[in-house]
Amino acid sequence: MHFSILDSEESKNIAVVHKTNQGYSGKDLWKLKQERPELFGVAPAAQNGKPAPPGFEQLREMPGWMYHKDKALYFQRESGLLYCRDSSTNELYELHQGEDYSGTLTVRGDAATVAAKGQASRNVIINDLHRAASSMKLDFSHHDSPAAMFAVYDATGCSNDQAEAAAKGLHMQLLPRLASYRDRWQNDRLEGALAEAIEHLRTEIAPESGIALAVALLLGGRLTMAATGGAVCMIFGQVGQSDGNVDNLEVVGSETTEPRTHCAVLEDSHLGALLTVNSVRSSGLSAARMRALARSHTMGDRPRAGCVSLLEEAQKAGAQPPLVAAAVRFSWSRNQTVKKQRTDPSNLTKVRCRHLLLRYVGCQAPLGDRRKKPTRSSGDAELQILRILPEVAHGGAAAFTKKCKELSECDTAMKSGDLAGDLGWLDKDPAKNRKVPAAVVRAAFLLAVGQVSDLVSSERGIHLILRTA
Template sequence: MNFSILDSEESKNIAVVHKTNQGYSGKDLWKLKQERPELFGVAAAQNGKPAPPGFEQLREMPGWMYHRDKALYFQRESGLLYCRDPATNELYELHQGEDYGSTLTVRGDAAAVAAKGQASRNVIINDLHRAAASMKLDFSHHDSPAAMFAVYDAASNSEHTEAAAKGLHMQLLPRLAAFRGRWQNDRLQGALSEAIEHLRQELGETGGIPLAVALLLGGRLTMAATGGAVCMIFGQVGQSDGNVDNLEVVGADSEATTHCAVLEDSHLGALLTVQGVRSSGLSANRMRALARAHTMADRPRAGCVSLLEEAQKAGGAPPLVAAAVRFSWSKGSQPKKPKTDTTKVRCRHLLLRHVGCQAPLGDRRKKPTRSAGEAELEMLRILPQIAHGGAGAFTAKCKEVSECDTAMKSGDLAGDLGWLDKDVAKNRKVPAPVVRAAFLLAVGQVSDLVSSERGIHLILRTA
């Protein structure tokens, strides 16, 4: 794109502005802007559209204006905003991200089984726009919802697993923020591959970092996997491997395998797991089925616990980790109604304590001996008994097995937490994860497995 110096006519206009303003107050200059806006090139420039506030005329680029703080260009003729690519020095059109929230919502969770001295990790970022803002990055050009789900395998080299889990999104988000135009599929795959490779080099890892990651931006899911990890999408029951709704990305030894999928309402969820689960002998169809059974009921963590339990039974050796994601689609153009729009809900819960949880002050009960994983497995077996039995079944099971203080309440109030406020700080006796999970539920719905400092919970919203 070639640009010339201002022509003589524009130079005369600028001279007129300076000459006219000599000896006049700001008020008269304001009047002049109203009467002769073409002299100022802002509100109604010649043969152009009004510029947004904060833009200044570029003398070296006739017809263009520039906002210094936002590093944006405005073309008067088209009324469009542009950015400059630092790599090529070319201008490209600024893209404003679209919001798919009226048709698509997502929720993900994960579970892990540790081995002695080894613990695989997971990272779930449900709102990348908020994460980018915390890093002072502009993310407005990316679609919503925006989320990242990842698992990191510690089986081959546990030393770098923690650093990788903390570092990948720190590598990825600046790359996604740097280009503010419309992202094509290959550019998304490239950014994810570059972030993984740069992280590998930064950690000095020669053999690669075994991981699987799924990046959701609006209606697209970009997947990457290395070191035998896998990221797969699942659709309806009965669909076979190779079906368009059952995509699968399996990682090679070190270089990332990537794929960008445009999601449709037949895509119901995604599963990420590691080589140890795959090598147990479970087929891709079986892994999908185990995850799907719970994830479709909005219980992705229970789906992961179920998958890891069966993988161990089949011979998969810890450390293991899995993450599951639920895609919820709303038909039509109307926004999906929230499960609750109130500031208070009423719930009951079941609680199983474990060795790592905290006991309330003054609690004289015998300390638990089960691990957190064992508590989750026990809850997984309880879940089918109460999932569809309503408040009566929930209350009966609470009196039978729950280790919470409220289990001893009389009548049908066993496990009753009372009314919870949406402001977590106002519920002093109820752990924050329990409150947050409660507000995701519809009346009569049983929650996913919820972990807090008190132990593992199941929650029933009653009002």
């Protein structure tokens, strides 16, 4: 007589099921599944009848609770709710799900710089913090949308390496802090996290001198601002609102290394935000004038042009490079459906556009190009396009054609009539447009038909784009 010995875990489970199944008919296996779900690889059902989310395991030390190790989440069987543990207090709190306000508010920022010999201030524009957090494998779902961060870093008084390290390091310090607490964040907690990230960055990079910077953190309908070293972050409203409270919101960094912070609740009267450094603020330009310069172009969805305009006037007033400024555009609508269908790249597969190109020293020339090498700097190219921008933006296709034929340094300018500057149909995937810089493709997909773009920088030069279809 031979006996089989059950050694494997699988065999033991089979034996247990066989023993436990005694007294059940085949049609009654559902009873066994409810009483002993672990035998079937199914998580126990909550008392309210809802199954536990996948990946949760029973906690012996906490009856009625389950835990997901990878997500660090607790599931309460009675309520069916998810909880997190506060690392500072060791207490459980309910997991918060962020609200999506992107149907009401959309945001886009850009920046401009003026370098000095051997020195360049920095800027960081992160238009989607949820995507940035995901790339760092951080859970950001408890924060509202849209979520973005804009920052400028002053190279005056520090080395290029320190300014570069600050630009690369602040969001790396900030995002893990924002991801660590998954309840709804109060204003003071946001201010504290931003100040803490700046302080930690200072101790790592420049513990004695500090780093002069201005930061704007957007989470849903709230903008948390911080500044150090004389830099400034300010909110501005529509034209004609400079006498009200809208244009009075600003955070100016003290001369010490300690950051000043403020969390503001945005309203639809807010048009945008401006960030710049002490050299610009101390040039003699008033806060009202700085707002007006940024507003003049930002209201037309051209924040970079607003920054170029501000830095040009600051230099005329005596500001010395290195300089940097960033501008942010808040677009408000109660019904963004039509606009999203028109401008959201996910809803478009192809667009057609024309462009005007000015080349600068160091930019790439197409193979076989026999044009005279440019002698202007990238900054000079930006200023030249800035001066024709009002005429082109308000003059329609005819004005664009005229300036394209007069100034553009691309062979497409030689095309006849309204095809001057035509780039043809562009695919949403930049890789499929081998002859067109990726920056131009991305900018084209943000435009409505008939709209003129912001200043666009690529390896070929500075572009101005008109979407035609």
